[in-house]
Amino acid sequence: MSHAITPRAVNYSQWYLDIVKEARLADYGPTKGSIVIRPGGYALWERLQATLDRMLKEAGHVNAYFPLLIPSSYLQKEAEHVEGFAPETAVVTHGGGAPLEEPLVIRPTSETVIWSMYKKWIQSYRDLPILINQWVNVVRWEKRPRPFLRTTEFLWQEGHTAHSSATEAQQEAQRILEIYRRFVEEVMAIPVLVGQKSESERFAGAVKTYAIEALMQDRKALQAGTSHFLGQNFAKAFDVLFQNEQGKEEFVWATSWGVSTRLIGALIMVHSDDRGLIIPPRCAPTEIVLIPIYKDSTRTQVLAHCSQLQQRLSKRFRIVTDADPQNSPGWKFAEWELRGVPLRIECGPKDIENDSVMMVRRDSGKKESVSLADLEATCSSTLSEIQHGLYQRALDFQKNHSQHFTDYRNFIQFLSEEGGLAYAGWDGSANTELKVKEDSGATIRIIKALHNSDIGHLNCIVSNQPAKYTAIFAKSY
RNA sequence: CGGGAUGUGGCCUAGUGGCUAAGGCGCCUGCUUUGGGAGCAGGAGAUCGGAGGUUCAAAUCCUCUCAUCCCGACCA
Numbered sequence: 357m358s359h360a361i362t363p364r365a366v367n368y369s370q371w372y373l374d375i376v377k378e379a380r381l382a383d384y385g386p387t388k389g390s391i392v393i394r395p396g397g398y399a400l401w402e403r404l405q406a407t408l409d410r411m412l413k414e415a416g417h418v419n420a421y422f423p424l425l426i427p428s429s430y431l432q433k434e435a436e437h438v439e440g441f442a443p444e445t446a447v448v449t450h451g452g453g454a455p456l457e458e459p460l461v462i463r464p465t466s467e468t469v470i471w472s473m474y475k476k477w478i479q480s481y482r483d484l485p486i487l488i489n490q491w492v493n494v495v496r497w498e499k500r501p502r503p504f505l506r507t508t509e510f511l512w513q514e515g516h517t518a519h520s521s522a523t524e525a526q527q528e529a530q531r532i533l534e535i536y537r538r539f540v541e542e543v544m545a546i547p548v549l550v551g552q553k554s555e556s557e558r559f560a561g562a563v564k565t566y567a568i569e570a571l572m573q574d575r576k577a578l579q580a581g582t583s584h585f586l587g588q589n590f591a592k593a594f595d596v597l598f599q600n601e602q603g604k605e606e607f608v609w610a611t612s613w614g615v616s617t618r619l620i621g622a623l624i625m626v627h628s629d630d631r632g633l634i635i636p637p638r639c640a641p642t643e644i645v646l647i648p649i650y651k652d653s654t655r656t657q658v659l660a661h662c663s664q665l666q667q668r669l670s671k672r673f674r675i676v677t678d679a680d681p682q683n684s685p686g687w688k689f690a691e692w693e694l695r696g697v698p699l700r701i702e703c704g705p706k707d708i709e710n711d712s713v714m715m716v717r718r719d720s721g722k723k724e725s726v727s728l729a730d731l732e733a734t735c736s737s738t739l740s741e742i743q744h745g746l747y748q749r750a751l752d753f754q755k756n757h758s759q760h761f762t763d764y765r766n767f768i769q770f771l772s773e774e775g776g777l778a779y780a781g782w783d784g785s786a787n788t789e790l791k792v793k794e795d796s797g798a799t800i801r802i803i804k805a806l807h808n809s810d811i812g813h814l815n816c817i818v819s820n821q822p823a824k825y826t827a828i829f830a831k832s833y
Numbered sequence: 834c835g836g837g838a839u840g841u842g843g844c845c846u847a848g849u850g851g852c853u854a855a856g857g858c859g860c861c862u863g864c865u866u867u868g869g870g871a872g873c874a875g876g877a878g879a880u881c882g883g884a885g886g887u888u889c890a891a892a893u894c895c896u897c898u899c900a901u902c903c904c905g906a907c908c909a
Contacts, residue, residue: 388901444907465909499834499907506908559909567909579909616909649868686869694870704868714868797905833908 372574372625379633379694381620382503389501389508396695397620399641401511404619405491407639408513408539415535417487417515422469424492425460430468434593437467440560444496446508462495467561467586467612470516471594478518478608481600485528486518504621505578505833512616518608520598522587525609526564529585532613533566536581544619545636545747546570546626547754548580549777549828551802556786559612563587569801569828571754572625575775577801577830580622583613626750633696634718636746637739644675644735645692649685649704661708665701665731672732673739693718698742699735719745767817767829771796777830781823783816791818792829802828 376382381397384390393401409419425448432438441464448460463469470488477483491513498506515532519525533550540546548568558565562584570580588607591597596608627634637643646666650658659679666677678688685702692700702714707725715734716723719742726734757776761767771778772795782788782803793799803825806814814823 494909496908500905501908510909512909582909614909618909647868651867681867684867684869684871686867686871688870689868690870702868706868 372572372621372628375628375632376503376624379624379696381624381633384503387508389498391503391507393617396641400620400623400635400639401617403639403641404544405513407543408535408615409489409491411535411539412489412513412515415487415531417489417517419490420488421490421492422463422466422473424463426463426466426469428459428461430472431461433468434561434589436589437561437593441465441496444498446495446497463492464494464496465612465614466490466492466494466514467516467590468594471590471596471610474516474518474591474608475594475596478596478598481520481598484518484520484598484608485524487515487528488517489513489515502621502833504624505618507617510616510618512614514614515612517611518591518596519611520600520606520609522609525587525611526585529564529566529583529611529613532583532611533568533581536568536583536613536615539615540568540570540580540619540622541747543636543638544623545638545743545750546580546622547747547751549802551804551828553582554786554789554800554803554827556789557800559584561586561589562612563589567802569830569832570622570626571757571777571830572622572833573628573753574625575757575831577777577832578618578622578625579801579832580619581613581615584611586610586612627696627746631690632694634746635696635698637698637743640696640698641674642676642695642697643673643739644669644699644701645688645697646675646677646701646703647685647688647692648677648679649702651705654705658704658708662703665703665713669731669735673735689716699739701735717742719749761817762815764817768792768796771798771829771831775831777801777828779826779828780817781810781814782825782827783819783821784824785819788816788818789827796829796831798829798831800827801830801832804828 380394381400382394383392385392428447431441445464446462448462449456474486477486493509493511495509497508501507517528519528537548537550540548548570550568551566553565553567559582564585566583567579568581570578572578588609590610591607597605598608600606623635624633627636646662648658648662662677662679666675669675678692689700696718698718700716700718702716707713712725712727713731714723715726715738717738754777758779759770759776760779761770767778767780770776778798782800789800806823806826810826812822815821816823
């Protein structure tokens, strides 16, 4: 993993879109801001979905479904929530050919419908906790959409939990954050920053917002997942009370959290190179592509041999054989590299003669002959090397583009010219945050509690007052 | 909603006042090929985003309009 990442045009802000198009994961949809996810892209999403769903279930969550259409009055009930979401909602005004008495909002997120139901479901502390998740689409009418990163309609999972104490809800929000971190780092091979959001970046209606944040190859940051401690805000808005063990009535404590198809965008932008996508083995719908190589005279023999190989390997790996006679081997090599399949096996007459196959890694392009006797073991260890190698490569990139700053001028220059993650002390005020944004275009992605050795020593990069946090600034999507 | 740019077969592009709008990719037919995006031959496909104007003559100049993209504000 020694070679540097040199995408065709890291400075060209659209480079990843070209890769998406070329790799045939998505098309632009008929409505502005919408995309059509092609089968290849959807298979990737299904794989991510299946893995994360399993992790959430292991942590005790269950799946349910709530309505797409929300009475607009519901959205109004939580003051900050409506302020945050009203400008970006799509509203249904007619039904069955007649104007509706009350317009319906297409869910931008489901706190309001879900808490209207929780009111009916919760009476006693014995009803708690409720740990519910749903996999659905939502609509947010953003001013500036970008494929995968900010589409008008997107797919996500949203978790909504109800608890009998603040502590428990707090812990839940952090437990989910840890699940997201593990999922994104271990399955998607994307290293992330973990921490809290500043007030200005907080979810509308939350008390605290936690997030995982990743660095893309163009040195912009991307919020990859959020987990919110909602306090009693929604319980108060929807009047959801429970009787505690002492028989006293109390508002319910809440969390909500989600990750979306934006993760596909993150994966593309973190791992792709000039040849196209690179999908980490653990989330690749196809881990291995088998390409038979033959002439007319050897066709039958090679295809029969490959069909045996396919059968043998499919017992342990997600593998497809591309025996399409329309395309030449060279074409197939390029095509499957574009699609990011991590491992390619080529098999022709020479290999059959030697009881071996050629194995080519997508990450390094390294090609080697592997004997049939060791095939499974080699595939398995190589896939695992690729998985870890991709993570390590992305982590190195992140480290190489992270810097600590105490001098404001250098700090602004780094953010506006070089790009990357800038660590600095922050006094916690919205004004200083705004000042940085005006001077550099960067925002606070994550704040962290001060390290013991920094307390009393670290000053705010802007105001030079004693810092309250270490903040990580970056330009972001 | 501000600032900038671009609209030419399905995709990418050439043509910046003058003959029948050119090329590449892709597509169709046939032959030949298959270890890094094959070759040859033939073929289909464009009222040059739209409307109006200037001119003997407009893809090209002017006016209006529409659409898309980029940079901001908004944001999972």
